[in-house]
Amino acid sequence: MKIDLSGKHALVTGSTGGIGYGIAKRLAEAGAHVILNGRGADKVTSAVASLQNDFPEAEVSGVAADLATAEGCADVLAKAGPVDILINNAGIFGPKDFFEADDDLWQQYWDVNVMSGVRLSRALAPKMVENGWGRILFLGSESAFNIPADMIHYGVSKTAYVSLARGLAKRLAGTGVTVNSLLPGPTLSEGMTGGLDPAPGQSTEDAAKDFVMKNRPSSIIQRAATVEEVANMALYAVSPLSSATTGASLRVDGGVIDSI
Incomplete structure (x- = not known):
């Protein structure tokens, strides 16, 4: 199965490291013009050079901007x-802890984890529609x-993202x-690795x-996934081969979510 993204322009936010950079690598390998993004100019420059x-x-190419703000999204x-x-x-x-997470923390997670995607999708989708x-x-x-008890604020923001994807697909x-x-x-x-001991x-x-x-005993693979394993699923999801896949929550969780 060969995935060819030649001629496609792909913007990957938060892509100077981690999963974002891993996805960017797979897209570049498939021939896409990849636009990297991060908050720091030095990190963006370094990631572009590495890729x-x-x-x-x-x-x-790369764009440094803080996507937690409307101004940062507009800059990108x-x-x-x-x-x-x-x-x-x-x-x-x-x-x-939920009882220590104040309004400012909740707002920060909402701005970064939800509104960045709202703003960019709202701006870029119309042209995609025009192009068909x-x-x-x-x-x-x-x-x-699987909302973590010690990161309820984070889990809620990710639930919102899944809902946003489903609604926008419709x-x-x-x-x-x-x-x-x-x-x-x-x-x-x-x-993840930075927090291990x-x-x-x-x-x-x-x-x-x-x-x-x-911490995730329901895992079926009983290990952490690699960045490459996650990036492989992302590559398929944005390729021409996935044309009948939309509105879906694509699991690459190692079987952690304990439902059919």
């Missing part, structure tokens, strides 16, 4: 140019269904533009496996 080094023939839109594929990956996460083809993907999480019915959400589980990205002599992978079995 260009890995795929010398790829077209890669002004500099990104035409976009055929939008991957709303920018997001934040972190534990906080487009792909929008929202990075949700297994936490959208709104764009019959246009040739598909909209889906992707639900990763524990994944070996910098965000491996025992002496223990590998990161084994430490992550211990974390999964303790």
Whole structure:
């Protein structure tokens, strides 16, 4: 199965590292012109150089902007140019007890994890409709269904993203533009590995496996997924091969969500 995205322009938000960068790599490998995004100019420049080094023939550009604000979203839109594929990956996460999470924290998660995708999708979808083809993907999480007790604010924001994807898919019915959400589980990205505390002599992978079995015991693969495994599902979801897949919550959670 060969996926060819030649001639497509893909904007991947929050893509200077982690899952976002992994997805950007797969898109570049498939021939897309990839637009990277992050908050810091230095990180964006470094990520663009790294991706260009890995795929010398790829077209890669970058836009530094804070998508938590309407101004930041407008800046990305002004500099990104035409976009055929939008991957709303920018997001934040972190534990906080419900009774210690104040209004400012809830607002921060709503602005970053929800409104960034709302604003960019609202601006870019009309042109996709006009062209008769487009792909929008929202990075949700297994936490959208399996709400973590220590990160209720995060889980609620991801549930909202899944709902947003489903509703927008219905709104764009019959246009040739598909909209889906992707639900990763524990994944070996910098965000996860940075919080692990491996025992002496223990590998990161084994430490992550211990974390999964303790905190996500319903996992069927019984380990953390790799960034590449998540990126592979994202690549399919935004490819021409996924034309009959829309309004879906695509699980790449290792079986953590315990429902059929």
